[in-house]
Amino acid sequence: MKTLTVNIVTPDGPVYDSEVDMIIAKTASGEIGILPGHIPTVAPLVVGAVKLKKDGKSEYVAVSGGFVEVRPEKVSILTQSAEVASDIDVARAKESMKRAEERLQGKADATDFSRAELSLKRAMNRINVYEGNI
Structure with a gap:
């Protein structure tokens, strides 16, 4: 199965960098589902969770807005702050x-x-x- 490379980056550095099967993010105009081969897109994100699916399992990252840039095989999320669920205090x-x-x-x-x-x-x-x- 094809995968996407996902990078979630904050001013403090990278928070997430991995291969996933699918991404679901909340944009200013609604949720967007991203699969490998998605058309190039740039969209503003709202405060919400980014869902990352891989091998039938889901991981979540809390983001405080920002932007998502989608390319056919790579997705970059630029945000002021982001935390993987397991790292949240x-x-x-x-x-x-x-x-x-x-x-x-x-x-x-x-x-x-x-x-x-x-x-x-x-x-x-x-x-x-x-x-x-x-």
């Missing part, structure tokens, strides 16, 4: 979620509200990926 993610919820309930200007909302989305995404609630 769930206690830290839950604490971040709690702080974001507290900020959202308090009085804040539009900028602080937007930051807190984005922080909450990222924390919830990390928790969901860690717990497998995708």
